[in-house]
Amino acid sequence: MEELNSEPFTKKEGSRALLFEHCEKECLLPLPSRRFELFERTVAKVAPDYHVQFAKCLYSVHPKYIGEKVQVKADASTVLIYFHGDEIARHKRCICRGQRSTDPSHIPPAHQEVLGWSGDAFRAEARRIGPFCEVLIDRILGSRQYEVQSYKVCRGVLNLRRKF
DSSP states (O other), X not given: OHHHHHSXXXXXXXXXXXXXXXXXXXXXXXXXXXXXOOOEEEEEEOOTTXXXXXXXXXXXXXXXXXXXXXXXXEOSSEEEEEEXXXXXXXXXXXXXXXXXXXXXXXXXXXXXXXXXXXXHHHHHHHHHHOHHHHHHHHHHHTSSSSGGGGHHHHHHHHHGGGTO
């Protein structure tokens, strides 16, 4: 590389190395202290279970943002969620498809009443359909770390009664 840069130009005086030393080197800025990171950005809507879907994973936000459109910004290790430019949630990025990251502070006690959904309401509705449906809903409700995370699945199962 040094040999190529020090070869003289064919149509003008000097070489690449001389041009760099005398003209370009003084214009260089120091490298930034932090390494450049590439971010992915998207817009997502907060679901009724107060989670945002990004890269086939779910990340929680405060329930007051249900139904709102938020900006999601992610690098290799962190997912940041913004509403009107203000950061509202920060999560470690999930690795596996379908994985959830739920901050316990995003689960308020009155959450179930706000949505009109609760484990007891789903069990009562399943009981009216039949005993096997009730057993299935019980298993679904117990399958997640937080019961509220299974509400969408329960709603989907109970909605199947319209077809069958």
